[in-house]
Amino acid sequence: MADIIALLLPFFGLIFIGYLAAKVTKQPAEALGWMNTFIIYAALPALFFKLVSRTPVEQLTRADFIFGEIAATYLVFLLLFLIGFFIRRNSFEDCTIQAFAGSYGNIGYMGPGLALLAFGEAAAVPVALIVCFENGAHFVVAPAMMAVAGEDRRPVVQVVLEIARKVILHPFIISTAFGFCFAAFGFRPHDSVQRLIDYLAQAAAPCALFAMGVTLALRPIKRVPLEIGYIAVAKLILLPITTYTVLSLIGNFEPVWIYSATLLSALPTATNVFVISQQYGIWQERASASILIITVASVLTLPVLLYLIHSGALPPDLVP
Secondary structure (H helix, E strand, O other): OHHHHHHHHHHHHHHHHHHHHHHHHOOOHHHHHHHHHHHHHHHHHHHHHHHHHOOOHHHHHOHHHHHHHHHHHHHHHHHHHHHHHHHOOOOHHHHHHHHHHOOOEOOOOOHHHHHHHHHOHHHHHHHHHHHHHHHHHHHHHHHHHHHHHOOOOOOHHHHHHHHHHHHHOOHHHHHHHHHHHHHHHOOOOOHHHHHHHHHHHHHHHHHHHHHHHHHHHOOOOOOOOOOHHHHHHHHHHHHHHHHHHHHHHHOOOOHHHHHHHHHHHOOOEOOHHHHHHHHHOOOHHHHHHHHHHHHHHHHHHHHHHHHHHHOOOOOOOOOO
């Protein structure tokens, strides 16, 4: 366990440094804008391109892996939505945000850095596939659910075109697509271009984690949702168990693929959930509180999961 804590310490340390910097300097939220722009449009796309472009193309076309991971995510999403709607008697739109809070993990900012740190370069491909395809699914489901709820009153065609634009033009999707093309045709960037890509990729994890800490500091807890108990359990425990089980039942994956997907499923709630809630003016303060509480709780749950993996207590396949 000491090795696991040592592995996670710099990871959460960067988040804490960002949190502390925001509290001490008291910069406005707008000051983080260019940092986020750098992360989303330069650093993380460079990392995804670098990882995918070096991978054998047959590993990039594992539709069974993509389907299994997204299916597990939306099984938990559906469960939380149904609990909120039928048991808690919340509104359709509130239930949508609650379901995202318990199923949409911080896979973009936290996923690549932690998975590569825990499992090495072998985790690169499953992580890139999860980040791109799961984010793509969320970009489709969120506006679709809000349109059904009546919160988005634009014409259907306009909503569909907006969804397509966001998915197709997202930097993560574009960089992964370019990486796939380079891998398929055996292209390699010029040495000088590759060095630039390497510099950007190396900046991805520290910048993303620092920015995450700042974001958490700028969104203090004002209103704790009554649903936080079961949402946190769903996000940090039920979702990784579901992902591990579904992928094991599908079978025929390398251990590092199953472990990477399980780890990414165990990450705390993405700050994008707050962005969605803010965009539609729904459950905003409670979404912010949920993200902070679940992130703090993950400091305890992530070491346990990594210990189970590295100690061999969690077999690489539930159904050998």
